[in-house]
Each structure stands twice: as C-alpha cells, then as structure tokens.
Amino acid sequence: MAPSDEAAPKLDRRVVRTRRAIQAAFRDLVVHEGAGKITVSAIARKADIDRKTFYLHYASLDELAEEQGRLVVDRITQVLVVGREPDGITVNLRTVVTELAALFQEDPAFYRRVARELSVDSMVDTLCEPVRQAIVASNPPAAELDQPGLDYLIRFFLAGTLSGFVHWFLTEPDTPIDEVVDHIQRATGDSHLFHLTG
Known part of the structure; x- marks a missing residue:
C-alpha cells in the first residue's frame, strides 16, 4: 500500500474530528449564549482551533x-x-x-x-x-x-x-x-x- 493511501484515512478521521469539535462548540454556545450571539472566534476558542481552520470546514457561520x-x-x-x-x-x-x-x-x-x-x-x-x-x-x-x-x-x-x-x-x-x-x-x-x- 502506498504511503499516500495510508495517510488518507488518518486525514479523514482528523477532518471528521475537527468538524465534530466545531459542531459541538456551536451547540454548546447556542445553549450558553443563544444563537444570535455566536461568533466564529468563540467557536474556534471552544473547539480549540484557529479561525483559519474553521474556514477550511465552513465558508461562514451561516453555513454552519x-x-x-x-x-x-x-x-x-x-x-x-x-x-x-x-x-x-x-x-x-x-x-x-x-x-x-x-x-x-x-x-x-x-x-x-x-x-x-x-x-x-x-x-x-x-x-x-x-x-x-x-x-x-x-x-x-x-x-x-x-x-x-x-x-x-x-x-x-x-x-x-x-x-x-x-x-x-x-x-x-x-x-x-x-x-x-x-x-x-x-x-x-x-x-x-x-x-x-x-
């Protein structure tokens, strides 16, 4: 098996894990702040990612x-x-x-x-x-x-x-x-x- 084939599942798991962290952060912020007060920065902090990583997964807060x-x-x-x-x-x-x-x-x-x-x-x-x-x-x-x-x-x-x-x-x-x-x-x-x- 080529190295690139082995890396693909790991990358997929990392992407899934990051998306889940973003989604969990969003839901937690809905509970504690209300949907109208959520920002990308707040989601990034709670998900332990940077804003750039958020935008790799979602084009905007509205999309999420x-x-x-x-x-x-x-x-x-x-x-x-x-x-x-x-x-x-x-x-x-x-x-x-x-x-x-x-x-x-x-x-x-x-x-x-x-x-x-x-x-x-x-x-x-x-x-x-x-x-x-x-x-x-x-x-x-x-x-x-x-x-x-x-x-x-x-x-x-x-x-x-x-x-x-x-x-x-x-x-x-x-x-x-x-x-x-x-x-x-x-x-x-x-x-x-x-x-x-x-």
Whole structure:
C-alpha cells in the first residue's frame, strides 16, 4: 500500500474530528449564549482551533448554522412521522410524543434553548414542508389529496403537537410523558394525531 493511501484515512478521521469539535462548540454556545450571539472566534476558542481552520470546514457561520438547523429539522421530521400506523395515513399520538421526548433528552439543554428561542409558529413554518414530503413519500396517495387541505392539516398537526410538547418540555418535564398522553387522549377521546382520511 502506498504511503499516500495510508495517510488518507488518518486525514479523514482528523477532518471528521475537527468538524465534530466545531459542531459541538456551536451547540454548546447556542445553549450558553443563544444563537444570535455566536461568533466564529468563540467557536474556534471552544473547539480549540484557529479561525483559519474553521474556514477550511465552513465558508461562514451561516453555513454552519444552516447545517445544524437542517440536522435538527431532519431529526424532528423523522420523529413526527415515525408514529404512522400500518394504514400509512394515521399518526399515533403516544408514539410521536414519546419519540420526541427521547430525541429532546439526547441533548436537553440544547433543545430547551431552541424551544425557548423559537416560536411554535416558526417551528411549524420550518417543519411543514419536510413533514409534507415525508408523508407523501411514505404514502404516495397523499400526493393526490387536495394540497391546500393537506397543508392545513399538517399545520394543524404540527401546531398542536409542538405546542403541547414544548409546554411539557419547558414547564413540566418531571411529569412522565405517558401521563401527558393519557390526559390528551382522555380529553379528545382519540389516540391519533393525524388522519389523512379526515
């Protein structure tokens, strides 16, 4: 094996390690400073790199922020549609909020800061299209539905789910999430959040 072939995996690991350090520094600064106050210099200090190294990995702070935002949106989108039942067109309430709770507990300080800084409306605006695409991809007949109606239904689903979940996460995290679901189900008489069939 040529020396250059042996060096390539080491370089790749170093690049991955540096990118992870930058991403971890960004998330930590979001928690402690808020997204609006983060600078490249602060990220570089926390990641133990220089500014030049940061710019080898990201063209700008905005690029890093957009990447991290996309990762969060992708994870939440996956969770929001994971509760699909075998018919492919209903979403189970307990599954969705339990999975959301598990996701948020992976990095509670980060998600708490995000939940405090973003309004439910902005979360809905950000998640509406990715969730619609995920629903249509998993249930092709949904593409044939009345699209404005589908969009309103998705917004209704997202707003209710996120509003209730964020309220629990920020104000009552010691209450078991199953207990919250039980309250909602007793109040609504329904175990589902979302019915594409109406």
